[in-house]
Amino acid sequence: MGFPGTWMTESESMVYRVVPKCACSTIGQIMFYSDHGRFFDGDIHDATEGLHKWALENSQPAIRANVKTRSSHTFTCVRNPYTRILSSFFDKICGIQRNGKRYRGNLVPLLIQKYGIEVGGDDGKDEFDQIKSFRRFLLFARDTIRWRRPMEPDIHWSAMSGHVSTFIVNGGRYDHIFWTEAFNDGMQKVLDAAPTQHTVDLAAIPRFNESEGHGPKRAHPVEDYFDDLSMHLVKEIYWRDFELFKYDFDDPSNKMPVGEIDLDEVHAKLGD
Template identity: 25%
Template structure:
């Protein structure tokens, strides 16, 4: 397996290019500001979304209703959904990738309500696989195309075969470094820095509507979101979820054992 390529995310953003662009672009400035934190916190903190009234902070756990909940936070401020990619929004919400200087005081003082979401590892693994390699929709998919081929990916052999390849690829990347493994693929305990970040609430995608009512009520926005907004979903996969084989189920449990233990999935 050692000769097969994997794509690894860089651990540091302190590159000459980022330093040169930081004075002119908030994205690069935020990256450098986050370098003050330990490596295992930089990725999670970069995924915080904050409401414009600074009352609610949502830490995006990738492939766990991130787009839908971020859109709700935008609606909370603007009274409408964002018409383009919410993860690039420059108004209506504060994204840590652009506005860490606004989010950091709220985060460090714990003056806003901080929450995140988790998801059943089987469903999340399948979602990551289909988003990148079946629907072919993720903006970062090109980083993983050749490495997945090295591991045996072949569109002609069908989704079940290629999901096995995907699990091999994820396991291989995790063996090298979990922190450099794509946040779309790695265990959720890394994505939310479980045990190192003090959350007010950790909800579940499986109980999303009920959890969102609790979250907004506890954050001081009782009554939001209204019923019709609770059912809105964004960025859903177009591929139906195939039943996993017993061998695939066992493999998912092995790779994501820490998620099963930390978040109580059976």
């Protein structure tokens, strides 16, 4: 049994299941700081020391042992599906990545050819019809998730419930799931429950938004990108995310949750 996407502080004070596009850069840096009293110099996703990660072979025994014995406070963080898929589009599809190249090499040319999207030119800075291109990207995202074509779904737009569930199915259990939209409240509960080496002042912590500036700015309110068909596609892809994490499907302009997350419900429905 494995725990992909799982990070743990070296002190084993806390265990985190990463969900892409849900403040994972900031959470990783907070975890790093809580052990070392400093932030990692660079993108925390690139760190190969100072933080246990399942992707690092040497970290796997420690993570596996901890999760199996449920020794540490274990959590994850989720986000409104409407804003998450929009963020994925502007960052991963329209944006130039930190290596100076397009995300996944031939992905954007494929989308331009097969789905007729625009991305703002070679550098992502030209004007283009963001709404039309986003809705075409949404068709592509649905195709990858529903039929796994023209490629496997990408972690940045596959459903949050899928990421969250692998941890449960393989024997883990969450103590806390919180929303990016109420980040400080949720993260503070984690810090209060975890015996950290260094005190973390959330009010003073910068937001490590590694995707910021990669792509063009969103030119319209969130709700403008979603017509009736787009909302239908979003529901088809993310219905379980809306249900379990209590977001408002009927109003794309409302990014805030409309109920409390029921951990027992999450474990029961995602533990199959």
